[in-house]
Amino acid sequence: AQRVTQPEKLLSVFKGAPVELKCNYSYSGSPELFWYVQYSRQRLQLLLRHISRESIKGFTADLNKGETSFHLKKPFAQEEDSAMYYCACQETSGSRLTFGEGTQLTVNP
Amino acid sequence: DAGITQSPRHKVTETGTPVTLRCHQTENHRYMYWYRQDPGHGLRLIHYSYGVKDTDKGEVSDGYSVSRSKTEDFLLTLESATSSQTSVYFCATLGTSGFNGELFFGEGSRLTVL
Numbered sequence: 445a446q447r448v449t450q451p452e453k454l455l456s457v458f459k460g461a462p463v464e465l466k467c468n469y470s471y472s473g474s475p476e477l478f479w480y481v482q483y484s485r486q487r488l489q490l491l492l493r494h495i496s497r498e499s500i501k502g503f504t505a506d507l508n509k510g511e512t513s514f515h516l517k518k519p520f521a522q523e524e525d526s527a528m529y530y531c532a533c534q535e536t537s538g539s540r541l542t543f544g545e546g547t548q549l550t551v552n553p
Numbered sequence: 554d555a556g557i558t559q560s561p562r563h564k565v566t567e568t569g570t571p572v573t574l575r576c577h578q579t580e581n582h583r584y585m586y587w588y589r590q591d592p593g594h595g596l597r598l599i600h601y602s603y604g605v606k607d608t609d610k611g612e613v614s615d616g617y618s619v620s621r622s623k624t625e626d627f628l629l630t631l632e633s634a635t636s637s638q639t640s641v642y643f644c645a646t647l648g649t650s651g652f653n654g655e656l657f658f659g660e661g662s663r664l665t666v667l
Contacts, residue, residue, distance in 0.1 A: 445612075453593065480656070488596075488643065488658040530595060534654075540611070541656060543588070543596035 446471040448533045450544035457521050458552050465516040465547045467505075467531030477514040478532040478541070479505055488530070491516075501525070521551045556580050559644050559659040567667050572631040574662050576644030578624075584647035585627040586656070587611075587619065589640040596643065602627055634666045 447470045457463050469475065477494040492500045494507045494514065505516045514531060531544040556579030566572055576585065586601040588611075598611030600619040608619050616638060618630045631638055644659040 450595070487660055488645075488656075490655045493655075532656075540598065540601065541586075542598070542612075545593060545595035 446475060446533050446535055446542045448531050448542050448544035450529075450531055450547050452547050453545065454548050454550070456550045456552060459523055460520050463518050463521040463525070463549065463551075465529050465531075465549065467514045467516065467544060469512050469514065469531070469533045471512075471533055471535065473535065476534040477505070477507055478534065479503070479514075479516050480530045480532055480543070482528040482530070484527070491529070521549075523551045523553055525549060526551045557644060557646060557657055557659040559642075559662045561662060562660065563663050565665045565667065566634055568635055569633050572634050572664065572666075574629045574642055574644075574664070576627045576629070576659060578627075578644075578646050580646060580648075580657070581624060582646035582648065582657075583624075584654075585621065586645045586647070587617075587627070587629045588643045588645065589613065589638075590643060590661070591640050599629065599642075631664075634664075636666050638664065639666045640664060 449468045451466050479491040480488050481491040482488045503518045505514050507514050528546050528548050530546045532541045534541045558577045560575045587599040588596045590596050597613045599617050600611055602608045602621040620628045642662045645656045648655040
């Protein structure tokens, strides 16, 4: 079974500092990887997906198949980035997503 | 938001009572999911559906059942609620039919079992 691990439950940085949220996955196939975000009093929503190779709100994520990691990075954190972040892994059959435990990011002024 | 609504949004019940949570979507998405969100555990899949009357178990399905008689509705039932089922429950739909699809979430239903 696939498994997603986010080692940091809480992460606190100052505004303008770089931030990295770690995600490791275990899956025998070639899964697709995602980051979802839940801002205060908002619905959980997709932030970015690996296959799109995009940067959303200044965030990027690189898939490292050798290390089975998909860390989320932003060079200069903003206060509005404070939220709960979930890494998710989708198996190749397409129907199930497995989520990590989540990382609560706080960006201090 | 893919037109996903959950009801009730909040419920307090007693141990041993049955509880049904409803998820309603207006986007005609084929796949629907029920997750529970707990501190330290993140989001865990309870059950999911890949079509009308087609459902399958997730990783934490014990104590839960689901039904999908119409494309737009996906019901989650706790036959006899226990305190360990106190949680926030999220419904989601898959925006495309397969790989790389985006999940759209409801607002969540907070259930407290006393």
